[in-house]
Amino acid sequence: ASPPASGPGTNHAIDDPLTSERTRAWREDRFGMFIHFGVYSHLEGEYTRPDGTVCRDAEWIKRQCRIPQAEYERFAAEFNPAEFDAEAIARTAKEAGQRYIVITSKHHDGYALWPTKVNRWNLRDHSSFDKNRDILAELKAATERHGIKLGFYYSIWDWNDPDAVHPSTFGRYKERMYAQLKELVDNYQPSVFWFDGEWSTDRPSNPWLTQDGEALEAYVRTLDPKIVVNNRVGKRRLVDGDTGTPEQTIPAEPVSGQLWESCMTLNGSWGYAKWDNRWKSPADLTRNLISIAGRGGNYLLNVGPDARGRIPAESVDRLRAMGSWLVRNRQADAVHGAGTPGIVAEPDWGSVSRKGDTLYASVYRWPGAGGSLTLKALSGFDVRSARVLGSTQRVAVSRSGDTVTLTPSGAPTNDIATVIAIGVAPPA
Ligand code: FHN
CATH class of the missing domain: 3.20.20.80 (Glycosidases)
Structure with a gap:
């Protein structure tokens, strides 16, 4: 194969790495x-x-x-x-x-x-x-x-x-x-x-x-x-x-x-x-x-x-x-196969990733009893469900303006990061 045509600033005749x-x-x-x-x-x-x-x-x-x-x-x-x-x-x-x-x-x-x-x-x-x-x-x-x-x-x-x-x-x-x-x-x-x-x-x-x-x-x-x-x-x-x-x-x-x-x-x-x-x-x-x-x-x-x-x-x-x-x-x-959430900003208490219709909120600093975690929404979406992986505890979700509030009802599942899986859907 002959080398693709090129010159300074040319992205070789290859497909875009982001989608290739x-x-x-x-x-x-x-x-x-x-x-x-x-x-x-x-x-x-x-x-x-x-x-x-x-x-x-x-x-x-x-x-x-x-x-x-x-x-x-x-x-x-x-x-x-x-x-x-x-x-x-x-x-x-x-x-x-x-x-x-x-x-x-x-x-x-x-x-x-x-x-x-x-x-x-x-x-x-x-x-x-x-x-x-x-x-x-x-x-x-x-x-x-x-x-x-x-x-x-x-x-x-x-x-x-x-x-x-x-x-x-x-x-x-x-x-x-x-x-x-x-x-x-x-x-x-x-x-x-x-x-x-x-x-x-x-x-x-x-x-x-x-x-x-x-x-x-x-x-x-x-x-x-x-x-x-x-x-x-x-x-x-x-x-x-x-x-x-x-x-x-x-x-x-x-x-x-x-x-x-x-x-x-x-x-x-x-x-x-x-x-x-x-x-x-x-x-x-x-x-x-x-x-x-x-x-x-x-x-x-x-x-x-x-x-x-x-x-x-x-x-x-x-x-x-x-x-x-x-x-x-x-x-x-x-982690695997997950990427940027796009629809929420990165919180200061942990990290959020997204795979398909699920946001994974990994919590490094779990709130004290009765406390909650907030997420800043960057676009409109509906929350369908929220659950802690590996636990049956309830997570209440409320929303005010661009602030989504998650209130877990129990203890974290581990010391490194406890994950809340949030089912989302774009607005109809
Ligand atoms: O000089 C190397 C270093 O030894 C090491 O291999 C790292 C790995 O990214 N790279 C160079 C420094 O940028």
Whole structure:
């Protein structure tokens, strides 16, 4: 297929991501698992310098701690994630309610997690790992078994390939990168490409932000037009690629006309860092997911497996807590396949999402006895019913002007978020 006609400001000859069949499942998934894993995981966040001082970082450790190339290559040669268990990872994601996984096929250090034929800087050719194993193939098989989609993070910025920074050799780097992307599509049929590092400042005039980013997006579409591509392929238009990628934040007012996905760490690091104990609470994480769904976005929550390839227990525990909230009382209905309510504003006591004729009001702060909750209506609608999921208690509904008042008659069903399902109908 020839690349579609393009120019600055042109939205390639592709259909609108907001309504396209290509993004349909992604728009309903709402929750995915990000995995940062690579040579840096072998260091587990700590590098001891020759003078005995310790430098701490995570997936940026090579650069931030100025590890000499030869030494980083020695660490890679030792890397042996023998306990990487794709089945356990896919099961953890499934039980958490995550519907897709995006793993770092190559992070900024340029190391490929699959046996690329493009160079030897990869887990098969430069490690102590079993030469017969291919963890991306294992993950592909495991995700398929569990009905989860698999996508790849791929860093455009490459610290390992000197050709990437010099204009005279850049074309050679680009050829290798294109060849790697084709390998990934041919070998593993990913559902998502999650690019990163297009913002690199290594070159004063960064070609990825303009014509090369545009060509890259078009190239991926020729490899497989079904792949969902994130926006970090350039800054040519408001919406490059299919999806916006706010990082470590949940936009209060998402950019309109753009699909989006907040990516976030469970502690403070993407790659495994044994010193990082800044774990977020299960309540905050679950409420983040609920609020994101109510604002029409997805939540891509990161795990960083350790040197042996194991997801830390603290991460698994948090994901389990989120999954058990979702299955309890079918509260997942407030998240999976749900989106912005449109007809009511976001309340300060929680979040509201909508699926069809049902509004799901997830209450983070339940009112005291006899108290009530108010919703501000943005358009006319009738309330047909209101009930607390997992409870038989009555919820009285009254209306005055654009204020809808909900008065529950009993206690909340849990500490994280109690969901009131409100049946609505447009006025006749
Ligand atoms: O530099 C990376 C970082 O290591 C991590 O991969 C995050 C994930 O979104 N992206 C970059 C920073 O924007």
